[in-house]
Amino acid sequence: MPDLSIVMLTVGGESCEFFQQALATLEEHTTTDYELIVVVNDDCPRAAALAEAYGADKVLRSAELRGFGEGMNTGFDAVSPEAKYIVCTNDDVLFTPDWDTLLIDCLDMYHATDPNRPKAGMVGPLTNYCGGFQMVHSPQLNPTNVAEHSKLWAAKNALKWDAVAFLSGFCFMMSREFFDERLEQDGFIFDEEWFPVGGAEDNDLCVRAMRAGWSTVICAPCFIYHYGSVTLRRIAPDSLTGVRNLKRLYQKWEPKEEQILGALFRVKLTREYQVPWFLDSLRNAATFVDRFYILDDQSPAELWPTDEIEEICGAKLARYERRTHKKLEGQDRQDLYRWACEDGCDWAISIDADEVFEDKFDRAYAERLMRVPHPAISGYSFHWYHFWNSDQYWRADGVWGQMGGGCRMYRCLSGFRVPNEAFHVGNAPAFPEGSIALTSVRIKHYGNMTAEERQRKYEFYQRTDNEKNARLIGNDDYSHIIDETGMQLMPWQEDNGISLVTIMRNEEARLHNFFPQFWAFADEIVICDTGSEDASIEIAEMWGCRVIEREWNDDFAAPRNAAVKMARHEWILHLDIDESSSETRMIRREIERPIAYAYGFYVRNRLPNGRVWNQDAIRLFRNDPRIRYYRWVHETVTDSLREHNLQILRSECVIDHAGFLSDPEKLKRKLKMYFRIGLRQLAHSPLDAATNYNLAMHFLESGDRAVAEGMLQKAIALDSEF
Structure with missing residues (x-):
C-alpha cells in the first residue's frame, strides 16, 4: 500500500x-x-x-x-x-x-x-x-x-x-x-x-x-x-x-470581546534594594493584567514580601509558588506558561521583577493588542531600556542602545514550549516566524541600575556561562556589563508615541500586507482616503485605524496634511501602503534624541527590471503644526523644516517601495497623472527647484533627454542641492 x-x-x-x-x-x-x-x-x-x-x-x-x-x-x-x-x-x-x-x-x-x-x-x-x-x-x-x-x-x-x-x-x-x-x-x-x-x-x-x-x-x-x-x-x-x-x-477569527491576560513573574531576590523594584513592577502590571502567576526561585525568606504581594495583586493572584529546589530557568518559565494555559488565559505577558512598562501601556493598549484582527499574529516584542546609575537616564551606546526586549506578550497555546537551555532562554515559547509583531512599547529595566548589581551579574555570568553566545548576550563575553567606555546616557521621556499617517485609494489588495507589518508598531494609524471604491475603508476600520475621507483634487499634500492634523502622538511616521521595512526597530531609538525634529530615510524604489532606484525622503518628524507638506505632487515636508530651521538627522532605517512593480497599465496611468499634476505645479511655481527636478525625471524616463537636462540645469541654478 x-x-x-x-x-x-x-x-x-x-x-x-x-x-x-x-x-x-x-x-x-x-x-x-x-x-x-x-x-x-x-x-x-x-x-x-x-x-x-x-x-x-x-x-x-x-x-x-x-x-x-x-x-x-x-x-x-x-x-x-x-x-x-x-x-x-x-x-x-x-x-x-x-x-x-x-x-x-x-x-x-x-x-x-x-x-x-x-x-x-x-x-x-x-x-x-x-x-x-x-x-x-x-x-x-x-x-x-x-x-x-x-x-x-x-x-x-x-x-x-x-x-x-x-x-x-x-x-x-x-x-x-x-x-x-x-x-x-x-x-x-x-x-x-x-x-x-x-x-x-x-x-x-x-x-x-x-x-x-x-x-x-x-x-x-x-x-x-x-x-x-x-x-x-x-x-x-x-x-x-x-x-x-x-x-x-x-x-x-474575530477575537472575542473579553480577553484574559495573565502576568508571568519569575522572581529571584538576592539583595534588599531589589524588593522595591519588584513591588513597583507588580503595581505597574496590576493596571493592565487580569491574573498574576508568580514563581519564586529560592529568594531568602527575609526578602520575600508576602504581605505586599497579596495587597497589590489582591483577587488577581491566581497562583504563586516558592521553590526550595533549583530548576533551569526555562523550566520555570514553562511552568508559568503552563499555569496560564491551564487556567484559560487567552494571552500571557512575561515580566521580570526589575521591569516596569511605560505609562502608555495600560489596559486599553493591552486590549488593542489582544484583539489583533489577523489571527496568525500570536505574540509581540517590545523595547528594553536599561537604566544606569539613576531611574531618570538609560544607557544608549553600543550593545545597550540596540538591545531589544524580545517577545514578551503571546497567546496561550498549550502545544508550545519555552526553550529549556541553561542561559538566556528568553521569555517566550518558540513561536514561528511571522507570528510575532513588533510594537513601539518600551520596558524600563532597573536590573543594571546600580554598580553593585552590575558587578554581581558580571561575575556570575562570566563564571557560570561556559558557552558564551554573542548572538544572545551582545558580546563575546560579559565585560560590557561593567565597561563604561564611551558611555552615553539619555534622559527618559515618558510620552513619546508614534502616529503612522498615510493616504489611500483602492488599496484593498495591499492593506493585507501593510497592516500586519506596521499596525502594532504604531500607537495609532491615521488614514486619509481619497475616494476608495473597494473594501479599503472597511479593512482599515477592522484594524482600528482612524479614517477620514476627502475628495480627490489633484493634490497629494492636502490629504496628507489632513491626516497629520488628526494625529495625536508626538511623532509622525509617513509610510505608504505599497511600502515595507524590516528595520522599524531603529525608529524607536531614533526618536529618543531630543535635538531631532525630523529624520531622512533612504527609500529603495524597486523597478520591474530588477534594478533599484534609491531616493532620500523625510519620513519621520515631530507632530509640530509648523511641519506640513508642500507641493501638489512629490509632496514633502522638507520646505517647512528648512523654513523654521528645524534639525534633520539621518535615519538608519531603509524603506522598500514596491509601487513601480504594479500592473504596467496601472503604473502607466499613475505616472501620467504625476506628470499632469507636475506640469500644473510648474505653471504655479516655475522657480521651484524641486518641481523642476521632479519633472526632469519624468522627461528622462520618457526618453526626452534634452528637455530633462534643461530642467535639471534650471533646478541646480535655483538650488545647488539639486
Whole structure:
C-alpha cells in the first residue's frame, strides 16, 4: 500500500500544458510509493485522459468546481487510510529530484531534533512564486534548469527547517496524525464554507494548526517550481488572486470581546534594594493584567514580601509558588506558561521583577493588542531600556542602545514550549516566524541600575556561562556589563508615541500586507482616503485605524496634511501602503534624541527590471503644526523644516517601495497623472527647484533627454542641492 497520497486539483484549460508538466515531473522525481488522486472538472476530458495516462489511481470528476477548497476536500475524502503522508498540490508546479523524501524527512525529524518545538503537521518547499516566506528570488531560474538548481539548493540548505506562521497552499505535505486530527476536530482540511472560491483557505488551515499546537515548517532543502496562480485564475478570474478572502479570514477569527491576560513573574531576590523594584513592577502590571502567576526561585525568606504581594495583586493572584529546589530557568518559565494555559488565559505577558512598562501601556493598549484582527499574529516584542546609575537616564551606546526586549506578550497555546537551555532562554515559547509583531512599547529595566548589581551579574555570568553566545548576550563575553567606555546616557521621556499617517485609494489588495507589518508598531494609524471604491475603508476600520475621507483634487499634500492634523502622538511616521521595512526597530531609538525634529530615510524604489532606484525622503518628524507638506505632487515636508530651521538627522532605517512593480497599465496611468499634476505645479511655481527636478525625471524616463537636462540645469541654478 502507498505511504504517500498526492491530491492534485486541475481545472484543465485549453492545452492542459501545465498539468501535463506537473504529471511528468511527478512521475520522474517521486521515489516513495504513492497514490495519485486527481480532481478534475467534467468539462475537461483532456485533463481526465492525461491523469489516467500518467497512472492516476483515482480520477474524481466534478460537475462544477466552485472553488479550490471544495475541490481539494473532495480529493482528501478519497485518501487511502494506509497513507502516512498526504500532499496537497496545484497543477501548475514542476516537481524536482528527491522532493518527496526531503519533505518526509522534515515531517519526521523536525520535533525529534529539537523537543522544544511542536511537531510538524505541515511542511512546504521553497519556490519561485507564492505569497509568504517560501518565495526566493533567483533571476537565473527557469523551468528548464530547475531540476539541477534544486540539487544545489538541497546541498546548500541541508536540514534547514524553519517554522513559519503561513505555508502557501500551492504545494505542501501533511503528516497522517495532523490530517486525521483536523478531520476529526474541524470536519475538513480546507474551510470551503468561509472560503468558497479560493484564497486564504491556506491561511486559515495554518492558523488552525498553530492553535492546535502544531508547527508549519518550510523545508528549505526542497525547491518546487510554481508557474503561479494558474489554478485560481481559472476558477475565479475576478477574485483578485484570493486577496479579498483575507477579509473573511479576519471575520472568521474575530477575537472575542473579553480577553484574559495573565502576568508571568519569575522572581529571584538576592539583595534588599531589589524588593522595591519588584513591588513597583507588580503595581505597574496590576493596571493592565487580569491574573498574576508568580514563581519564586529560592529568594531568602527575609526578602520575600508576602504581605505586599497579596495587597497589590489582591483577587488577581491566581497562583504563586516558592521553590526550595533549583530548576533551569526555562523550566520555570514553562511552568508559568503552563499555569496560564491551564487556567484559560487567552494571552500571557512575561515580566521580570526589575521591569516596569511605560505609562502608555495600560489596559486599553493591552486590549488593542489582544484583539489583533489577523489571527496568525500570536505574540509581540517590545523595547528594553536599561537604566544606569539613576531611574531618570538609560544607557544608549553600543550593545545597550540596540538591545531589544524580545517577545514578551503571546497567546496561550498549550502545544508550545519555552526553550529549556541553561542561559538566556528568553521569555517566550518558540513561536514561528511571522507570528510575532513588533510594537513601539518600551520596558524600563532597573536590573543594571546600580554598580553593585552590575558587578554581581558580571561575575556570575562570566563564571557560570561556559558557552558564551554573542548572538544572545551582545558580546563575546560579559565585560560590557561593567565597561563604561564611551558611555552615553539619555534622559527618559515618558510620552513619546508614534502616529503612522498615510493616504489611500483602492488599496484593498495591499492593506493585507501593510497592516500586519506596521499596525502594532504604531500607537495609532491615521488614514486619509481619497475616494476608495473597494473594501479599503472597511479593512482599515477592522484594524482600528482612524479614517477620514476627502475628495480627490489633484493634490497629494492636502490629504496628507489632513491626516497629520488628526494625529495625536508626538511623532509622525509617513509610510505608504505599497511600502515595507524590516528595520522599524531603529525608529524607536531614533526618536529618543531630543535635538531631532525630523529624520531622512533612504527609500529603495524597486523597478520591474530588477534594478533599484534609491531616493532620500523625510519620513519621520515631530507632530509640530509648523511641519506640513508642500507641493501638489512629490509632496514633502522638507520646505517647512528648512523654513523654521528645524534639525534633520539621518535615519538608519531603509524603506522598500514596491509601487513601480504594479500592473504596467496601472503604473502607466499613475505616472501620467504625476506628470499632469507636475506640469500644473510648474505653471504655479516655475522657480521651484524641486518641481523642476521632479519633472526632469519624468522627461528622462520618457526618453526626452534634452528637455530633462534643461530642467535639471534650471533646478541646480535655483538650488545647488539639486
